[in-house]
Amino acid sequence: MDQYKLKDLMDATKEEVGKEVVEKLLPTVIQEAGNFLFDKGVGMLACEMVGSVLPVANNVLLSYKQHRLERNVLNALNIVQNRQTELENRMSNLFENNPLYTRQITEALLDNIVDEIQEKMVEYNVNGYINLLKVEHTNIDLGLMFFKTMSQLNDLDIRILKVYSNLGTDGESIVSICNELNLEQNQIQFIKEKLERFGLLQSRHEEINDDNLNEIVKYLEQIKKKSKLINSNDVMFPNLRKVSGADSYRITPLGKNYLTMIDR
Known part of the structure; x- marks a missing residue:
C-alpha cells in the first residue's frame, strides 16, 4: 500500500489545513511530523487532527502553552502513525459512511489533550481514541462519555x-x-x-x-x-x-x- 508524507497530504487537503498554515502556527509539528509516513486513510485522519487544532494554536499566546500543545499533538500523531495498520481499512469506511462520528470523536480527543500537562494522559486518550475508531458499532454518546470521564482523571x-x-x-x-x-x-x-x-x-x-x-x-x-x-x-x-x-x-x-x- 502506498504511503504519503504528512506534509504532502496536508498540501493535498482543503486549504485551511495547508502546510503553510501549519508551519506558521505549529512549526515544531511540521518540522518533526511532516515526514511521518501514513497510509492514505490514516493520513486523512492525521490531517483532520492537525486541522482541528489550528484554531487553538492560533489563540495560544503563552510560549509554554504553545510548546505543550505541539508536544501533545506530536505525541498523538506518533501514536496514530505507530498503530495505523490497525486503523487503515476502518478509516476508509468511516470517512465514507460516518464522517460526523470521526469529526466529533477527533474534536473530543483534542479537547482533552491540547492543554494536558501529563504526557501519560495524552497516551491514554489517544489509545482510547484509536480503539473508539476501531469498534464496528459506533456510538457517539458513549464515545463522548469516555472522553468526558478521562478529562477528569x-x-x-x-x-x-x-x-x-x-x-x-x-x-x-x-x-x-x-x-x-x-x-x-x-x-x-x-x-x-x-x-x-x-x-x-x-x-x-x-x-x-x-x-x-x-x-x-x-x-x-x-x-x-x-x-x-x-x-x-x-x-x-x-x-x-x-x-x-x-x-x-x-x-x-x-x-x-x-x-x-x-x-x-
Missing part, C-alpha cells in the same frame, strides 16, 4: 484503578504507590471515592447496603403476604450483613472497559 487515578484490575500494574499496590508518592491514607481514600463517583470502582459498603435493602424489601413483602394468616412463624427474618469499619472496593465492568480502552 489523572495518571494517579489510573494507577489506583489498575491496582483493582487483573491487568498488568508492574507489581504496583496501594502501599507501594503511597510509599513512592508519600501519600496519606485519606488522600488515597479521596481518589477511591472519586473513581466510585465515575462508576469505575464500587464500594463494598454500598454493595452490602444494597443487598441488605433488597433483603428487607423481600422480608416486608413476606409480612404483607402472611399478615392475614394466624400463624406467620414461617416468615424468616432477613439475613443482613454487617458493614465493617473500613470500606473496600472492587473494579466495575465500566472500569475494566476503560482500562482496556486506554491500553495499547
Whole structure:
C-alpha cells in the first residue's frame, strides 16, 4: 500500500489545513511530523487532527502553552502513525459512511489533550481514541462519555484503578504507590471515592447496603403476604450483613472497559 508524507497530504487537503498554515502556527509539528509516513486513510485522519487544532494554536499566546500543545499533538500523531495498520481499512469506511462520528470523536480527543500537562494522559486518550475508531458499532454518546470521564482523571487515578484490575500494574499496590508518592491514607481514600463517583470502582459498603435493602424489601413483602394468616412463624427474618469499619472496593465492568480502552 502506498504511503504519503504528512506534509504532502496536508498540501493535498482543503486549504485551511495547508502546510503553510501549519508551519506558521505549529512549526515544531511540521518540522518533526511532516515526514511521518501514513497510509492514505490514516493520513486523512492525521490531517483532520492537525486541522482541528489550528484554531487553538492560533489563540495560544503563552510560549509554554504553545510548546505543550505541539508536544501533545506530536505525541498523538506518533501514536496514530505507530498503530495505523490497525486503523487503515476502518478509516476508509468511516470517512465514507460516518464522517460526523470521526469529526466529533477527533474534536473530543483534542479537547482533552491540547492543554494536558501529563504526557501519560495524552497516551491514554489517544489509545482510547484509536480503539473508539476501531469498534464496528459506533456510538457517539458513549464515545463522548469516555472522553468526558478521562478529562477528569489523572495518571494517579489510573494507577489506583489498575491496582483493582487483573491487568498488568508492574507489581504496583496501594502501599507501594503511597510509599513512592508519600501519600496519606485519606488522600488515597479521596481518589477511591472519586473513581466510585465515575462508576469505575464500587464500594463494598454500598454493595452490602444494597443487598441488605433488597433483603428487607423481600422480608416486608413476606409480612404483607402472611399478615392475614394466624400463624406467620414461617416468615424468616432477613439475613443482613454487617458493614465493617473500613470500606473496600472492587473494579466495575465500566472500569475494566476503560482500562482496556486506554491500553495499547
